[in-house]
Amino acid sequence: MVSTAEQTTATDVAPKKGRSLWADARRRFLRNKAAMLGLAILVFVALFAVFGGLLAQWSNEELDYNVMGQAAQLGGPSLENGHYFGTDDLGRDLFARTVQGTQISLAVGVIGALIACVVGTVYGATAGYLGGRIDSVMMRLVDIFMAVPYMFVLILLLVMYGRSITILFIGVGLISWMEMARIVRGQTLSLKGRDFVEAAQATGVSTPVIIARHIVPNLLGVIAVYATLLVPLMILTESFISFLGLGVQEPMTSLGALISEGAGTIAYGTTWQLGFPLLFFVLTLFGFFFVGDGLRDALDPKDR
Amino acid sequence: MSPLLSVRDLCVTFRITRGGDMPWTAPRLLRAVNGVSFDLEPGQTLGVVGESGCGKSTLARGLIRMVPSTGRALWQDGTDLLALSSRQMLRYRSRIQMVFQDPLASLNPRMTLGQIIGEPLRTHRPDLSGAERRTRVAGMMERVGLLPQMISRYPHEFSGGQCQRIGIARALVMEPKLLICDEPVSALDVSIQAQVVDLLKDLQRDMGLAMIFIAHDLSVVKHIADEVMVLYLGRVMEKAPKARLYADPQHPYTQALLSAVPIPDPVAERAKKIIALEGDLPSPMSPPSGCVFRTRCRRGKPDCAETVPDPGTGPHRTACLYPGPVREVETG
Numbered sequence: 001m002v003s004t005a006e007q008t009t010a011t012d013v014a015p016k017k018g019r020s021l022w023a024d025a026r027r028r029f030l031r032n033k034a035a036m037l038g039l040a041i042l043v044f045v046a047l048f049a050v051f052g053g054l055l056a057q058w059s060n061e062e063l064d065y066n067v068m069g070q071a072a073q074l075g076g077p078s079l080e081n082g083h084y085f086g087t088d089d090l091g092r093d094l095f096a097r098t099v100q101g102t103q104i105s106l107a108v109g110v111i112g113a114l115i116a117c118v119v120g121t122v123y124g125a126t127a128g129y130l131g132g133r134i135d136s137v138m139m140r141l142v143d144i145f146m147a148v149p150y151m152f153v154l155i156l157l158l159v160m161y162g163r164s165i166t167i168l169f170i171g172v173g174l175i176s177w178m179e180m181a182r183i184v185r186g187q188t189l190s191l192k193g194r195d196f197v198e199a200a201q202a203t204g205v206s207t208p209v210i211i212a213r214h215i216v217p218n219l220l221g222v223i224a225v226y227a228t229l230l231v232p233l234m235i236l237t238e239s240f241i242s243f244l245g246l247g248v249q250e251p252m253t254s255l256g257a258l259i260s261e262g263a264g265t266i267a268y269g270t271t272w273q274l275g276f277p278l279l280f281f282v283l284t285l286f287g288f289f290f291v292g293d294g295l296r297d298a299l300d301p302k303d304r
Numbered sequence: 305m306s307p308l309l310s311v312r313d314l315c316v317t318f319r320i321t322r323g324g325d326m327p328w329t330a331p332r333l334l335r336a337v338n339g340v341s342f343d344l345e346p347g348q349t350l351g352v353v354g355e356s357g358c359g360k361s362t363l364a365r366g367l368i369r370m371v372p373s374t375g376r377a378l379w380q381d382g383t384d385l386l387a388l389s390s391r392q393m394l395r396y397r398s399r400i401q402m403v404f405q406d407p408l409a410s411l412n413p414r415m416t417l418g419q420i421i422g423e424p425l426r427t428h429r430p431d432l433s434g435a436e437r438r439t440r441v442a443g444m445m446e447r448v449g450l451l452p453q454m455i456s457r458y459p460h461e462f463s464g465g466q467c468q469r470i471g472i473a474r475a476l477v478m479e480p481k482l483l484i485c486d487e488p489v490s491a492l493d494v495s496i497q498a499q500v501v502d503l504l505k506d507l508q509r510d511m512g513l514a515m516i517f518i519a520h521d522l523s524v525v526k527h528i529a530d531e532v533m534v535l536y537l538g539r540v541m542e543k544a545p546k547a548r549l550y551a552d553p554q555h556p557y558t559q560a561l562l563s564a565v566p567i568p569d570p571v572a573e574r575a576k577k578i579i580a581l582e583g584d585l586p587s588p589m590s591p592p593s594g595c596v597f598r599t600r601c602r603r604g605k606p607d608c609a610e611t612v613p614d615p616g617t618g619p620h621r622t623a624c625l626y627p628g629p630v631r632e633v634e635t636g
């Protein structure tokens with residue numbers, strides 16, 4: 001039996017396409033001022049990292065012999081000699097160095113967070129969905145790994161395999177997936193009791209397909225939020241490692257390494273050497289945190 | 305005619321582990337469904353009623369092996385569904401489909417109607433192309449009273465009644481032989497309930513479906529069932545053809561349930577005598593000995609605690625040592 005009332009109202013308003021939960025979330029996100037400011041900052045930082053090199057008058061490896069040795073007096077930011085952000089102690093252009101450092105820091109953050117997300121989601125969703133003994137074993141393993149001081153392991157890795165950026169990527173990604181796995185497992189546990197998962201099981205959909213089609217899409221909101229908040233943490237970790245002098249190697253640099261150098265020479269009055277890298281560092285972190293908060297509000301309207 | 309599904313002595317037992325238990329202590333057993341037997345003819349409807357926690361839903365889940373169950377459930381072709389491996393069971397999953405209680409919760413919020421209704425087809429008919437699948441889904445949507453152009457919409461854009469129609473469309477798109485409805489109308493408004501029940505009846509007639517219709521509302525069951533089974537603490541209390549059960553209930557529990565159904569006539573309603581049950585449902589962890597209903601039964605005699613009443617055979621079965629019509633002492 002067809003109810004005519006239901007049908008007519010449906011015809012009146014029926015657009016061809018439905019509005020998905022994602023579209024709803026996007027609308028809420030776009031209305032969030034702080035998140036939009038964060039996004040604008042991030043876009044600015046990203047543009048700076050990608051196209052900043054085109055504006056630079058100097059390459060990041062060139063030494064300006066006019067300034068060398070007198071960085072405190074002559075190496076300040078100036079438009080005349082093309083060092084917009086000044087130079088470092090060796091006479092290298094700080095603008096070009098900051099562009100390069102931002103690139104590396106962003107790459108470490110994003111790639112590290114990506115690794116963490118993929119590994120953590122697959123691991124956590126599998127453990128949570130299968131449940132029982134498998135879940136216990138998998139999660140106890142995470143507990144054990146979590147108990148290991150990760151900074152220590154990362155430093156050991158870098159010492160053993162040499163200071164390479166690949167090791168840094170892998171190391172940062174592999175230590176941060178565990179938190180992700182826990183969050184995803186918790187969400188999966190609450191999802192797998194839902195009726196639509198049971199409906200899929202009753203129809204005979206296979207376990208990997210249920211995880212891929214029913215569990216993970218419903219987790220994506222949580223994952224997206226956590227990932228955006230993870231990126232700045234990755235950047236902080238990398239900066240800390242670089243600050244210790246174990247991070248990226250010269251002539252490559254990162255924001256953390258630049259800040260470290262700038263902090264070392266601040267006693268000579270070269271404040272720009274600390275100030276500009278720090279500015280971009282803080283902007284990046286602010287941007288990611290604001291966007292992450294905005295995403296959480298947009299994707300989880302009940303959670304406020 | 306051989307029955308479509310013949311269930312014998314179905315039991316669902318859960319192991320309960322408690323925090324303080326040592327690995328070597330014997331697990332406690334909770335028998336949620338205990339010795340349920342019935343035959344279901346093609347095209348017929350079996351109504352299952354009982355109060356919350358009596359094992360109605362667990363019975364359904366046991367049948368489709370969502371929870372581990374013992375006993376036998378013989379399909380028309382002689383296969384015991386409970387003895388199949390999960391791979392062999394896959395073939396039968398397309399023939400037994402289920403409709404759930406909470407219409408919105410049973411639909412994945414991230415999928416469109418087309419994806420939701422098409423999922424059984426994608427699972428069991430991978431040979432179909434996307435376009436063929438779409439055609440079938442659209443056809444099914446029309447049959448349950450949904451407009452086919454809503455195929456790209458999401459569940460949260462629909463009302464409860466429409467969502468239940470989506471659930472029904474998903475269940476029927478594989479043209480199953482048996483539909484298990486687990487309280488399909490309990491979460492809906494009364495006016496929508498009637499629409500959905502009528503829709504189910506129409507579809508049953510058109511497609512020759514057999515149905516197991518679970519409900520706690522006796523008047524809904526009266527509308528749709530051919531035969532009614534009353535469960536209490538996982539056991540069958542009474543099972544009879546609909547007319548017999550409603551006109552001449554023999555078991556004191558059935559009588560109490562029926563007396564609680566409101567009559568839409570104030571005079572009759574006021575004159576009606578309600579058999580109020582006292583106390584709560586006993587814990588299924590430690591059910592009463594003998595007849596499980598005896599703790600709340602006014603007819604109870606000492607021997608009720610010793611013998612488990614045998615429902616017997618035949619069309620009208622009553623698991624009571626002292627069956628019969630309502631007696632004067634029971635009302636009040």
